[in-house]
Amino acid sequence: MGYRVAVVGATGNVGREMFNILEEVNFPVEKMHAIASRKSIGVEVSFGAQILKCEDLAQFDFSKVDIVLMSAGGAISKEWGEKIGAAGPIVIDNSSHFRMDPDVPLIVPEVNPDAVKDMRKNIIANPNCSTAQLVVVLKPLHDEAKIKRVVVSTYQSVSGAGKEGMDELWEQTKGVFVLGAPPPKKFTKQIAFNVIPTSTPSWRTASRRKSGR
Numbered sequence: 348m349g350y351r352v353a354v355v356g357a358t359g360n361v362g363r364e365m366f367n368i369l370e371e372v373n374f375p376v377e378k379m380h381a382i383a384s385r386k387s388i389g390v391e392v393s394f395g396a397q398i399l400k401c402e403d404l405a406q407f408d409f410s411k412v413d414i415v416l417m418s419a420g421g422a423i424s425k426e427w428g429e430k431i432g433a434a435g436p437i438v439i440d441n442s443s444h445f446r447m448d449p450d451v452p453l454i455v456p457e458v459n460p461d462a463v464k465d466m467r468k469n470i471i472a473n474p475n476c477s478t479a480q481l482v483v484v485l486k487p488l489h490d491e492a493k494i495k496r497v498v499v500s501t502y503q504s505v506s507g508a509g510k511e512g513m514d515e516l517w518e519q520t521k522g523v524f525v526l527g528a529p530p531p532k533k534f535t536k537q538i539a540f541n542v543i544p545t546s547t548p549s550w551r552t553a554s555r556r557k558s559g560r
């Protein structure tokens with residue numbers, strides 16, 4: 348017996364990795380669907396030896412699947428997550444959208460699988476990537492000797508901006524050595540040979556105002 352699974356965000360970095368991992372762990376799949384936006388209808392993605400043609404999120408009948416792995420960004424999860432859950436399948440949402448929703452358990456399977464009993468909307472959320480891997484390590488330490496405080500620094504990667512962000516880094520990196528880097532689209536500044544640009548922090552603006560700089 349296998350599950351009928353749909354990956355929403357199938358053309359993205361995360362979606363493609365989901366296919367790889369489901370294949371790697373031999374997840375029991377009866378039928379796999381690749382879902383993306385309308386512009387990707389018919390685009391081919393691989394799931395093991397199978398080539399899947401992408402289907403349009405807005406047209407897909409989610410009542411015919413058991414599990415939906417959702418990774419198309421917070422705005423898409425906001426618009427579609429609950430509608431898909433109401434159609435029947437369990438939605439496992441990778442975005443930040445449902446993380447603070449009291450009716451949606453926030454689960455890392457190695458840490459709090461029992462929280463699934465709190466599921467009210469057929470949706471399970473998961474934390475961001477740095478938190479998910481950190482708590483797997485912290486859990487046994489916490490069980491052994493209660494942790495009171497954790498100090499963590501995380502560093503943002505270009506891949507966090509998705510496929511478009513990584514493409515921009517690649518094109519600009521090539522461009523720097525030839526005709527000059529193409530102008531930024533996804534990021535606010537050139538990302539090649541840079542760190543992730545951010546807007547001026549409010550404390551800096553305030554101190555500049557005070558000092559007249």
Ligand SMILES: NC(=O)c1ccc[n+]([C@@H]2O[C@H](COP(=O)([O-])OP(=O)(O)OC[C@H]3O[C@@H](n4cnc5c(N)ncnc54)[C@H](OP(=O)(O)O)[C@@H]3O)[C@@H](O)[C@H]2O)c1
Pocket residue numbers: 355356357358359360361362382383384385386387404418419420421423441442443473474475476477479506507508509510511
């Ligand atoms: N929880 C975690 O650990 C974790 C880690 C990394 C990323 N994420 C989250 O995962 C999400 C995707 O990241 P990514 O790096 O894979 O991004 P990405 O490479 O930019 O891919 C985005 C995916 O979403 C699809 N999409 C965009 N707009 C859509 C629409 N209107 N309807 C249907 N599908 C649409 C895209 O399809 P098209 O190609 O058709 O546009 C594409 O498949 C983000 O929310 C990110 O924050 C979570």
